[in-house]
Every structure is written in structure tokens, then in C-alpha cells.
Amino acid sequence: MGTLVEEILSHRLGRSVRAGETVVAEVDAVMAHDVTGPLAIDAFRSLEMPLWNPDRTIFSFDHVFPSNSVAASALHRRIREFAVEHGVRNLLAEGICHVVMVERGFVRPGGVVVGADSHSTTYGALGCFATGMGSTDIGVTMATGRSWFRVPETVRVEVRGDLPRGVQAKDVALHVIRALGAEGANYMAVEWGGPTVSAMGVSERLTLANLSVDMGAKCGLCEVDASTWAYLGLPDGGEMRAHSPAYARVFEVDAATLEPQVAAPPQIDNVLPLSEVAGTRLDEVFIGSCANGRIEDMAIAAGILEGRQVNPGTRTIVVPGSRRTYVEALERGYIDTFVRAGALVMAAGCGPCLGRQHGTLGAGERALSTSMRNYPGRMGSPEADIYLANPAVAAASALAGAIADPREVR
Amino acid sequence: MGRVFAFGDGISTDAIMPGRYNLTTDAAQLAKACFVEYRPGFADAVRPGDVIVAGSNFGCGSSREHAPLSIKAVGIGAVVARSFARIFYRNAVNLGLPVIRCPELVDAVREGDEIEVDVLSGIIRSGGRAYQGEAPSAVARRISEAGSLVELIRTRGWAAIEEVI
Numbered sequence: 001m002g003t004l005v006e007e008i009l010s011h012r013l014g015r016s017v018r019a020g021e022t023v024v025a026e027v028d029a030v031m032a033h034d035v036t037g038p039l040a041i042d043a044f045r046s047l048e049m050p051l052w053n054p055d056r057t058i059f060s061f062d063h064v065f066p067s068n069s070v071a072a073s074a075l076h077r078r079i080r081e082f083a084v085e086h087g088v089r090n091l092l093a094e095g096i097c098h099v100v101m102v103e104r105g106f107v108r109p110g111g112v113v114v115g116a117d118s119h120s121t122t123y124g125a126l127g128c129f130a131t132g133m134g135s136t137d138i139g140v141t142m143a144t145g146r147s148w149f150r151v152p153e154t155v156r157v158e159v160r161g162d163l164p165r166g167v168q169a170k171d172v173a174l175h176v177i178r179a180l181g182a183e184g185a186n187y188m189a190v191e192w193g194g195p196t197v198s199a200m201g202v203s204e205r206l207t208l209a210n211l212s213v214d215m216g217a218k219c220g221l222c223e224v225d226a227s228t229w230a231y232l233g234l235p236d237g238g239e240m241r242a243h244s245p246a247y248a249r250v251f252e253v254d255a256a257t258l259e260p261q262v263a264a265p266p267q268i269d270n271v272l273p274l275s276e277v278a279g280t281r282l283d284e285v286f287i288g289s290c291a292n293g294r295i296e297d298m299a300i301a302a303g304i305l306e307g308r309q310v311n312p313g314t315r316t317i318v319v320p321g322s323r324r325t326y327v328e329a330l331e332r333g334y335i336d337t338f339v340r341a342g343a344l345v346m347a348a349g350c351g352p353c354l355g356r357q358h359g360t361l362g363a364g365e366r367a368l369s370t371s372m373r374n375y376p377g378r379m380g381s382p383e384a385d386i387y388l389a390n391p392a393v394a395a396a397s398a399l400a401g402a403i404a405d406p407r408e409v410r
Numbered sequence: 411m412g413r414v415f416a417f418g419d420g421i422s423t424d425a426i427m428p429g430r431y432n433l434t435t436d437a438a439q440l441a442k443a444c445f446v447e448y449r450p451g452f453a454d455a456v457r458p459g460d461v462i463v464a465g466s467n468f469g470c471g472s473s474r475e476h477a478p479l480s481i482k483a484v485g486i487g488a489v490v491a492r493s494f495a496r497i498f499y500r501n502a503v504n505l506g507l508p509v510i511r512c513p514e515l516v517d518a519v520r521e522g523d524e525i526e527v528d529v530l531s532g533i534i535r536s537g538g539r540a541y542q543g544e545a546p547s548a549v550a551r552r553i554s555e556a557g558s559l560v561e562l563i564r565t566r567g568w569a570a571i572e573e574v575i
Contacts, residue, residue: 022549022575024568038435039475046560064433071433118473118497134475134501140563148549148571182420183467187496216467218496267420267470354429354472375422375471382425382447 003154003245004221005189008129012112019153019248028111028128030141031058033097034065034072036116036134037079043139051086052145058090058106059083060097062349064357095322095348098122098210098290103324105232109224109240114138114147119290119372121213125192125205126232127224127240132213152189152218153248155180159196161256166407168300169204170292170370170390172196172253173211174261178271179251186216188248193223193241196255202231203296210291214268214372262368262403263388266376274393277403282368284315284359285398286352286379287343287391289371293321295328297370297391302334304395304409305341311401316343317359319351343398355379361386368403370394412459412487414536415452416521419465423477423498426469432476440476441483458485461525463516465491469498478502488527490534490543492516503550504559510534510543529554548574 002010002018010016012025030052032040037059044051051057059079064072083091092100098119101107109127114120116138123130133147141147157176177184190212197205205222212220222228224240260274287293287301298320310316318338320326326348329335338345352359353371361367361380367387369379374386389397392406399409431443445452462468462481468491469477478501481489488508502509508529515534518541519525525536532543546554552574556562562570 022547024572024575035429035432035476036474039479042435043560047564049564063429069433075433116473116475118471132473132497134473134478134497134504136475136501136504136559140559144563144568146568148568148575150547182470183493183495186467186493216470216496267422354424356429356433360430373422373424373471375420375424377424377428377447378422378471380430382428 001243003189003247004191004223004242005129005152005154005219007240007242008110009151011110017151019151022148022150024146024148025112026146027114027141028108029056029058029106029113030138031060031097031101031120032116032135032138033060033063034075034079035063036138038075039135040116040138040142041078041082043136044142047140047143049143052143054087054089057088057142058092058101059088060100061091061093062096063354065093065349066347068357095320095325096290096293096350099293099321099325102126103322109228109237114141118213119210121217121220122206122210122290124212124219124221125202125209126228127222129219131219152187154189154191154245155185156191156193156247156250157253158250159192159194159253159255161196161254163196163255164258166260166392167255167258168390168392169200169207171258171261172255173208174263174271175253175258176251177211177215177269180215182214182267182269183216185212188217190217190220191242192220197222198225201296202227203294206294207291211372260390260393260405262393263374265374265385268372268374268388274405277387278405280403281366282314282397282402283365284317284361284367285394286317286359286367286369286371287394288319288321288351289353290321291372292370292391293319293325295325298325298329298334300391301395302337304392304406305343305398306337308341308399310342310398314398314401315359316398317346317352318343319346320348322348352379368394368397411524411526412461414461414463414519414521414523414525417462417464420467420470421464422471423469423474424471426477427474427480432474437479437483440480444480444484453484456484456486459487460485461527462486462489463519464489465516466493468494470495473497475501478505478507482507488529490515490527503553506554506558512541512543515541
């Protein structure tokens with residue numbers, strides 16, 4: 001009985017737990033990536049303990065992969081050497097950790113996963129308690145298979161109404177973040193539900209869970225239904241939802257009234273309706289990331305870019321979220337569409353999101369991104385401006401060279 | 411006794427430690443990069459024991475532990491804020507960087523003011539007044555007493571945490 005997070009953690013612990021309690025729980029998997037991994041390895045080594053489980057320890061090369069610097073190469077080498085030393089075979093180098101972890105079956109409904117990356121909340125879309133932590137916590141879990149958690153209170157976001165054309169999960173999330181604020185769910189769980197979420201594909205639910213951390217949440221969760229199991233390629237294991245939950249807050253959204261949303265600088269809760277920022281000139285458009293880098297997002301962007309040319313004054317960078325996404329985009333002709341449209345298609349990974357690999361912004365430049373962070377300095381110079389939006393808005397903006405409405409593309 | 415370095419609301423880990431500077435785990439290198447673009451010259455200006463006083467949601471964004479590590483390595487003695495982002499707060503506790511919530515103090519001090527933080531009691535003195543910071547959770551206190559999470563788990567295992575929850 002309880003909220004979804006209480007249900008999951010109660011099941012894991014074999015006793016009923018409630019928000020406010022602190023628990024030590026076993027995890028199913030522990031993940032770090034090429035930037036947070038080396039610090040986690042340092043913490044692990046300081047513990048002087050054996051590795052808990054090499055098969056459930058995962059390293060993802062995605063933030064700076066392939067390496068673009070001697071420093072990044074050194075980090076990668078440290079991880080590879082550690083993996084050899086401890087028999088870790090899960091060295092994923094095929095896209096963004098949060099896309100690949102789901103594809104490779106490390107995330108299961110009812111499970112518990114921790115990752116040394118804040119957007120580990122993404123897995124909650126599959127009914128898994130998943131949270132991002134720092135490297136020290138992850139190093140401790142690598143040694144012990146456990147971590148401590150304060151069971152969070154829950155904000156229930158109840159979404160009703162059909163999404164209008166051009167409006168997607170990203171817009172629902174930005175609308176909620178505007179209302180609750182960038183720390184509106186600090187330390188809490190966000191439970192996304194209601195008829196609109198039930199009707200969404202799992203890819204869109206992953207976007208909702210992903211963005212939960214950007215209002216401070218410890219985890220973002222969606223109910224488990226037949227589509228969850230189907231997405232994972234598993235036999236239907238039944239539904240999982242809250243039972244007689246006591247929510248700290250319920251926030252209702254009428255999706256039918258939304259227009260596309262844009263988060264303007266300097267942070268994600270500065271959300272405006274698209275119409276208020278349309279026409280803003282752009283130097284760069286980025287389509288990808290763990291928020292919107294899945295095949296469904298590629299399909300939306302390709303549908304708008306097909307047979308058209310991006311504005312020559314705007315760098316348009318498309319980064320499929322994973323190798324699987326890339327291959328599927330190839331097979332469906334999306335990659336052909338992107339390249340012919342004049343977009344730069346890069347290897348699967350985190351791409352320009354964190355300003356480190358390529359597409360780095362200079363002072364005075366302005367970008368629109370389908371990612372989830374627009375703090376000053378996120379994608380490069382702190383004097384660059386970053387706008388966040390859904391993939392349809394991004395594709396339409398790439399054509400126009402300015403923030404544009406996808407519903408008006410002819 | 412240290413000096414106040416004042417910051418506003420929503421200081422992200424991208425401001426503290428931009429993604430282009432954390433391709434190292436070396437504390438000295440990370441210290442040099444602390445606020446390198448957001449507030450150039452910060453690393454050179456800090457003297458050991460100085461204190462960051464910030465607004466709400468300090469440390470929001472990325473989980474990169476390089477951020478609190480750089481603040482600790484540059485010599486900052488404590489961070490006092492109106493509120494902290496969840497992951498940053500936990501990372502700081504794990505590393506032994508004192509982090510104290512104290513909205514009243516944040517409203518009362520300015521850049522360059524003299525300040526003294528008693529980390530164990532959470533009492534902060536500045537301008538002839540004393541302010542009581544919010545008490546940490548039992549788990550955070552236990553980690554702080556051990557010096558770091560690694561030290562606590564290495565010497566006593568999970569029992570050290572299980573006995574206070």
C-alpha cells in the first residue's frame with residue numbers, strides 16, 4: 001500500500017515502508033559513465049573491499065566518446081583497466097547510458113538502480129526506483145550492492161486531455177517544471193499518471209521521468225502497464241500502480257490546453273509558450289540527449305526535415321541516443337533525411353548537451369536544444385543562451401534559423 | 411575566521427565546475443577550475459577557511475562530484491545556503507565538505523563580511539550575531555563524524571548507518 005515509490009521500496013525490503021523513513025536497500029544495477037566513473041573507482045579502491053557483482057556493474061562511455069582529448073582518453077583507459085582487473089564486462093560504448101541501460105535490460109519494473117548521473121531518474125518511467133548520485137555513493141554501491149535512501153514524499157502529476165498537434169511529453173514536463181519550479185520537487189518523487197500518461201508511448205514516459213530531476217526530484221515514476229513490458233520485450237508481468245497513496249501534493253494538468261513550451265535562459269523553470277519566443281535567431285540547434293534522443297524523437301524531427309533544407313546560418317546537430325536508435329534511423333531513412341537536409345549527424349552519445357564533445361557554444365551564441373539543462377555554461381560559454389524545447393520545435397527552428405512553430409512548417 | 415563569498419540562487423554544478431574542466435580526478439587541478447568561468451579569479455582569491463554563502467538550490471544540475479570536490483580542494487571551509495540541491499548536498503557530506511542550511515544567515519551577510527562557522531554545532535557567527543544552522547539528518551551526521559562516507563563504510567560497514575535510521 002502506498003505511493004508508487006513506497007510500493008517499490010516496500011517490495012524490495014520485504015516490509016512496509018513509508019515516506020520519511022530512511023532505509024538501506026539492495027540495488028539491481030550500479031552504473032557510472034566516463035566522467036563520473038574514475039572518481040567512483042577511486043572511492044571504491046579506498047574502501048579496500050571486493051567488487052560486489054561484476055555482472056551488475058556497468059560503465060558507459062558516452063559523455064566524451066570517442067575521446068576528443070588526451071585527458072578524456074586517460075579517463076577511458078582507467079575505466080578499461082579497472083574493468084579488466086575486476087572482470088566487469090559491461091563496458092557500454094554505444095550511446096547515452098540512460099538509453100542503452102534500458103535497451104540492454106538492466107532496468108526492470110519494480111527494481112532499484114543507481115547511477116552516477118543525475119538523469120538516472122529516466123528509468124523510473126519503467127516503474128523502477130532509480131536515482132542519480134555522486135561518485136562516492138556509487139563507489140560504495142560497487143563494493144556493497146547497497147545504498148541508503150530516505151523514502152521520498154510524492155508529488156502526483158495527474159495529466160488529462162489529448163495532447164494537441166505539436167505538443168509532446170517534453171511540453172507537459174516543462175509546463176509542470178514552470179509551475180513547481182527548479183527545486184519544486186527537491187528530495188521528492190514525482191509520479192506521472194492520468195489518462196494522458198497511460199496513453200503515451202514508453203519513449204514519452206522516459207522523457208517525463210528524465211526531466212523529473214530538473215525540478216530537484218530524487219526519482220520520477222510512471223505506472224507499469226502492458227506497454228511497459230512490451231517496450232522491454234518481456235512477457236506481460238501485470239500492472240503496477242499506487243494503492244491508497246497519501247500524496248504530499250497533487251498537480252493537475254489539462255494537456256489539451258497546452259501549446260509547445262520553451263524553457264528560456266537562465267534555467268529550466270523559465271518556461272514560456274512558444275509564441276512568446278518565436279523568431280529568436282539561433283546559431284545552433286541540437287536534436288538528441290537522454291531527454292529526447294530516442295527513435296520516436298528522431299521520427300518527429302525527420303518528419304519535419306524531410307525534403308527541406310536547414311538554415312545555412314544555423315548549425316543543426318543530430319545525435320541518435322544509441323547505436324540501436326542510429327541503426328533504426330538508418331533503416332527508416334531518417335539519417336538520409338537529416339544529412340540531405342544539411343544537418344550534422346554525430347555518433348551516438350551525449351553530444352553537445354554538456355558542451356564538452358562538439359557543438360560547443362561560444363560567447364554571445366544562442367542555441368535551441370532538445371536536452372534538459374540550460375544553465376549558463378552548460379553547453380559552452382556562460383555568455384551563450386540556451387533554449388529547451390521538444391524535437392518538433394527544434395526541427396522547425398533548424399529550418400527557420402530561429403525559434404519556430406512546427407505547426408506552421410509548410 | 412574567514413570571509414564570505416556571496417552567490418545568488420540556482421548556482422548549478424555547470425557554474426561551479428563546467429563540463430569542459432572536469433576531465434580529471436586530481437584535486438589540485440579541480441581546485442583551479444572552481445567557478446573558473448562563472449567567477450574568474452575565484453580560486454586565487456580564496457583563503458583557507460573562507461565560506462561560500464549562497465541562495466536557494468545551490469549545486470543544482472549534474473551529479474558531478476567534481477563540483478563539491480573542487481570547492482573543498484580550493485580551501486572553502488563551509489558552504490551555507492538557503493537550500494541545496496539534493497545530489498550536491500549528499501556529495502558534499504560524503505566528501506566531508508561542511509554544508510549548512512541557514513536562510514537567516516544568507517539574508518544577513520554580504521560579500522567580504524567576516525564569518526565563523528562551527529561545523530559540529532552548526533552555529534555561524536557574523537557581524538556580532540550568531541545564527542543556528544539547520545541540524546543535519548542522523549545519517550549525514552554520522553558520515554560527517556567519520557570524516558567521509560568511504561571512511562565510515564570502510565571501517566564500520568552499513569551497520570554504522572543502519573543503527574541510526
